[in-house]
Amino acid sequence: xxxxxxxxxxxxxxxxxxxxxxxxxxxxxxxxxxxxxxxxxxxxxxxxxxxxxxxxxxxxxxxxxxxxxxxxxxxxxxxxxxxxxxxxxxxxxxxxxxxxxxxxxxxxxxxxxxxxxxxxxxxxxxxxxxxxxxxxxxxxxxxxxxxxxxxxxxxxxxxxxxxxxxxxxxxxxxxxxxxxxxxxxxxxxxxxxxxxxxxxxxxxxxxxxxxxxxxxxxxxxxxxxxxxxxxxxxxxxxxxxxxxxxxxxxxxxxxxxxxxxxxxxxxxxxxxxxxxxxxxxxxxxxxxxxxxxxxxxxxxxxxxxxxxxxxxxxxxx
Amino acid sequence: xxxxxxxxxxxxxxxxxxxxxxxxxxxxxxxxxxxxxxxxxxxxxxxxxxxxxxxxxxxxxxxxxxxxxxxxxxxxxxxxxxxxxxxxxxxxxxxxxxxxxxxxxxxxxxxxxxxxxxxxxxxxxxxxxxxxxxxxxxxxxxxxxxxxxxxxxxxxxxxxxxxxxxxxxxxxxxxxxxxxxxxxxxxxxxxxxxxxxxxxxxxxxxxxxxxxxxxxxxxxxxxxxxxxxxxxxxxxxxxxxxxxxxxxxxxxxxxxxxxxxxxxxxxxxxxxxxxxxxxxxxxxxxxxxxxxxxxxxxxxxxxxxxxxxxxxxxxxxxxxxxxxxxxxxxxxxxxxxxxxxxxxxxxxxxxxxxxxxxxxxxxxxxxxxxxxxxxxxxxxxxxxxxxxxxxxxxxxxxxxxxxxxxxxxxxxxxxxxxxxxxxxxxxxxxxxxxxxxxxxxxxxxxxxxxxxxxxxxxxxxxxxxxxxxxxxxxxxxxxxxxxxxxxxxxxxxxxxxxxxxxxxxxxxxxxxxxxxxxxxxxxxxxxxxxxxxxxxxxxxxxxxxxxxxx
Numbered sequence: 032x033x034x035x036x037x038x039x040x041x042x043x044x045x046x047x048x049x050x051x052x053x054x055x056x057x058x059x060x061x062x063x064x065x066x067x068x069x070x071x072x073x074x075x076x077x078x079x080x081x082x083x084x085x086x087x088x089x090x091x092x093x094x095x096x097x098x099x100x101x102x103x104x105x106x107x108x109x110x111x112x113x114x115x116x117x118x119x120x121x122x123x124x125x126x127x128x129x130x131x132x133x134x135x136x137x138x139x140x141x142x143x144x145x146x147x148x149x150x151x152x153x154x155x156x157x158x159x160x161x162x163x164x165x166x167x168x169x170x171x172x173x174x175x176x177x178x179x180x181x182x183x184x185x186x187x188x189x190x191x192x193x194x195x196x197x198x199x200x201x202x203x204x205x206x207x208x209x210x211x212x213x214x215x216x217x218x219x220x221x222x223x224x225x226x227x228x229x230x231x232x233x234x235x236x237x238x239x240x241x242x243x244x245x246x247x248x249x250x251x252x253x254x255x256x257x258x259x260x261x262x263x264x265x266x267x268x269x270x271x272x273x274x275x276x277x278x279x280x281x282x283x284x285x286x287x288x289x290x291x292x293x294x295x296x297x298x299x300x301x302x303x304x305x306x307x308x309x310x311x312x313x314x315x316x317x318x319x320x321x322x323x324x325x326x327x328x329x330x331x332x333x334x335x336x337x338x339x340x341x342x343x344x345x346x347x348x
Numbered sequence: 349x350x351x352x353x354x355x356x357x358x359x360x361x362x363x364x365x366x367x368x369x370x371x372x373x374x375x376x377x378x379x380x381x382x383x384x385x386x387x388x389x390x391x392x393x394x395x396x397x398x399x400x401x402x403x404x405x406x407x408x409x410x411x412x413x414x415x416x417x418x419x420x421x422x423x424x425x426x427x428x429x430x431x432x433x434x435x436x437x438x439x440x441x442x443x444x445x446x447x448x449x450x451x452x453x454x455x456x457x458x459x460x461x462x463x464x465x466x467x468x469x470x471x472x473x474x475x476x477x478x479x480x481x482x483x484x485x486x487x488x489x490x491x492x493x494x495x496x497x498x499x500x501x502x503x504x505x506x507x508x509x510x511x512x513x514x515x516x517x518x519x520x521x522x523x524x525x526x527x528x529x530x531x532x533x534x535x536x537x538x539x540x541x542x543x544x545x546x547x548x549x550x551x552x553x554x555x556x557x558x559x560x561x562x563x564x565x566x567x568x569x570x571x572x573x574x575x576x577x578x579x580x581x582x583x584x585x586x587x588x589x590x591x592x593x594x595x596x597x598x599x600x601x602x603x604x605x606x607x608x609x610x611x612x613x614x615x616x617x618x619x620x621x622x623x624x625x626x627x628x629x630x631x632x633x634x635x636x637x638x639x640x641x642x643x644x645x646x647x648x649x650x651x652x653x654x655x656x657x658x659x660x661x662x663x664x665x666x667x668x669x670x671x672x673x674x675x676x677x678x679x680x681x682x683x684x685x686x687x688x689x690x691x692x693x694x695x696x697x698x699x700x701x702x703x704x705x706x707x708x709x710x711x712x713x714x715x716x717x718x719x720x721x722x723x724x725x726x727x728x729x730x731x732x733x734x735x736x737x738x739x740x741x742x743x744x745x746x747x748x749x750x751x752x753x754x755x756x757x758x759x760x761x762x763x764x765x766x767x768x769x770x771x772x773x774x775x776x777x778x779x780x781x782x783x784x785x786x787x788x789x790x791x792x793x794x795x796x797x798x799x800x801x802x803x804x805x806x807x808x809x810x811x812x813x814x815x816x817x818x819x820x821x822x823x824x825x826x827x828x829x830x831x832x833x834x835x836x837x838x839x840x841x842x843x844x845x846x847x848x849x850x851x852x853x854x855x856x857x858x859x860x861x862x863x864x865x866x867x868x869x870x871x872x873x874x875x876x877x878x879x880x881x882x883x884x885x886x887x888x889x890x891x892x893x894x895x896x897x898x
Contacts, residue, residue, distance in 0.1 A: 061770075061771075062770075062771045062774070062775035062776075065774070067773075067774040067775065067778045067779070067814060076481065076484070076815070077484055077813075077815060078812055078813025078814075078815045079476075079813075080481070080484070081813050081814065081815065082813060083476045083477070084479075084481075087477060087479055087533070112537055115383040115384075116383050116384065116542070116562070117383075117384055117386070117389065117479075117536045117537050117539070117542045118537070118542055123562070126561075126562065127563070182593055182597070185593075185594065185597040185601070186597065189597060189598075189601040189603075190597055190600045190601045193601060193602070196598075196601065196603055197594065197597040197598040197600075197601040197603050198589055198594045198597070198598050198603065199564060199565070199587060199589075199598075199603065200561070200564055203375075203559075203565055203567055203585045203587075204373075204567075204583070204585075293590060293591050293594075294591050294593065294594050295594060296564070296587070296588065296589040296590065296591065296594050296595075296598070298381075298561070298562065298563030298564045302563065302590070303563070306590075309768070309769075309770055310383075310770075311770070
């Protein structure tokens with residue numbers, strides 16, 4: 032098992048290194064140099080200003096050389112400065128990372144906690160009203176555009192009912208846990224609704240299959256309580272593929288956070304990466320995207336390990 | 349039971365008040381968040397908007413479009429003796445400006461604002477490694493000397509009609525920033541504006557920054573050392589919502605009190621909001637010097653012919669567009685000079701909607717053969733081009749769609765091409781890559797000379813480091829002479845004649861097709877008073893101490 036984890040960690044490092052180059056090159060290939068954007072907006076900038084700023088930000092160097100310099104510094108633990116914020120990248124990223132982690136983890140836990148019982152309930156009540164209702168809810172959750180859902184939540188719960196704030200992270204001057212939770216409520220609800228659909232649908236399908244298996248029939252024949260049959264036997268066996276999807280969905284959650292953060296004016300990682308790409312802030316965009324990649328890799332590793340934990344037939348060497 | 353507990357918790361959460369602010373707090377909603385509040389390392393509108401409340405520029409054009417002192421005591425002129433001509437040698441003349449700083453001007457930590465700060469700012473602006481965006485004005489300063497703590501003399505290397513215009517010039521606190529500037533190449537990173545932006549010694553305006561949460565909000569509180577009128581609000585909160593739908597929702601939900609015209613909602617969004625909630629807010633529309641237009645690529649085979657450009661303008665029903673898309677809140681432009689500017693001429697050529705005349709001109713220009721609804725010339729070439737702009741701005745997209753449809757009526761094929769802002773401004777325009785027309789707007793100060801826009805030396809090219817905004821590639825020796833003349837002419841009436849000729853040539857040659865003079869929309873709570881939009885590049889927040897609640 033340990034060997035497997037070490038090999039996968041090494042593979043992840045290789046993927047990260049490759050991704051760092053791809054991301055760096057892609058941002059560099061985008062048309063529109065940041066200095067040219069400044070030049071277009073400021074008629075007083077002279078060619079000397081342009082050249083001076085290009086040199087200052089290292090933009091006069093070829094892209095591979097810039098990347099090489101960055102890589103050497105990054106290996107030494109220096110991830111560089113954000114061009115737009117004039118602050119070390121990690122310093123700019125840290126508060127955003129914390130906020131996104133809070134948003135994502137809350138949504139993740141909530142969506143899994145709701146989706147698994149929901150899928151199971153639909154499977155147990157297959158082709159009954161509850162099943163149809165849950166299916167409809169899941170289809171809606173899967174097909175509704177995130178942007179629209181976020182706006183609807185704002186309109187209903189913030190504008191019309193005035194139950195929750197429409198955006199931001201806190202009421203200025205009224206800090207406290209309740210205030211923070213109130214600000215988190217709508218973005219978390221939005222992200223949760225968007226993510227629980229696929230997990231619930233898969234859980235339903237797997238549970239239906241498991242409920243038809245011989246071991247379930249045997250469990251029932253032994254006279255076990257229905258609750259124990261479902262939770263102890265059917266769910267445990269149905270969970271394996273669901274764990275894979277949950278782990279992979281963790282990466283998807285990150286992209287959902289981008290839209291959620293934008294609509295709810297929630298300053299997190301998604302929005303930071305988006306702004307960094309648009310602003311040609313190489314270092315910030317790069318670290319942000321690498322972090323997103325790392326999240327997917329960790330999700331995959333977690334799925335693999337989850338398999339082994341849930342299914343005694345699987346072991347890694 | 350468990351469900352009951354969850355419901356109770358949800359009810360308790362929901363019952364908590366959304367907004368704790370009272371009317372001694374004003375919450376302003378903005379559509380962007382500034383990356384920094386350093387006065388020199390960027391020029392975003394939102395940065396200027398916030399900075400105006402915490403540190404005044406030396407001078408500004410006020411809402412009556414008059415140049416006034418803010419940090420200084422008197423605008424230097426030849427008449428008041430504070431400006432005098434100087435000999436720079438070699439037959440070159442310059443001007444020396446004596447400027448006194450407000451006696452009570454003091455940084456928030458109690459250190460007086462002095463000539464030393466101005467001299468330090470000049471050093472930072474001139475240093476090639478300091479990271480400032482543009483040090484062009486300071487490089488014109490050949491000498492700067494302190495007469496005493498509060499008075500300095502600037503020696504400038506030329507005499508232009510706006511010799512005393514230091515509008516927007518911002519001063520840095522030398523006592524805090526000198527240490528950071530010890531290594532100029534690292535100054536932008538080490539500056540106190542970046543390391544501790546809530547340091548009170550950085551600000552000397554009616555307010556100072558008390559808190560910044562990057563990407564979310566800035567909190568301003570009254571500055572104890574402010575030398576002017578005491579501001580009304582005990583706290584101003586500036587919240588950023590980079591999604592305008594979220595900004596509007598927050599306004600409706602009470603999370604935001606006020607959305608300014610500068611850096612808030614677009615005009616069409618304000619118009620739509622007013623239609624839905626006419627009584628809930630006060631809507632203030634202000635015509636501005638914002639000039640929207642279609643830059644023409646004068647190297648395009650068809651568009652280089654002036655008759656074609658004139659025909660395009662004749663075939664565009666701009667009055668109808670203004671009425672239908674902007675609810676009549678914008679005015680049709682006939683040149684780049686706004687009627688609000690003193691030098692605007694009323695007798696220049698106008699292009700009223702006249703498709704028949706447009707067709708005649710196109711026939712004359714050789715585009716007379718119609719095939720498939722599009723005009724062709726004798727060589728069989730189609731009269732077609734692209735119409736580029738920034739994607740995602742709804743009103744712009746509507747305008748372009750209508751224009752394309754109207755031009756189609758006279759046999760012109762314009763294909764719309766939307767691009768991300770960074771590509772459009774940073775690449776398509778600056779590198780002159782647009783094939784046909786480019787739709788955008790700019791905003792200017794009350795008497796801004798369009799040197800960078802129409803002078804032939806300002807055509808961006810690799811040879812000049814892509815400097816300039818003459819994206820059309822317009823070359824006219826008479827126009828160049830006029831621009832040089834306007835800048836040098838100190839006599840206002842003589843300058844008016846030059847401006848008149850400029851407008852005549854512009855309307856005749858049409859290097860760009862004038863569209864509209866813009867309007868900005870302010871959405872204010874019914875209780876807010878004292879906000880005076882300027883209509884030009886100076887933000888209304890400069891006079892924040894005049895704002896109060898009813």
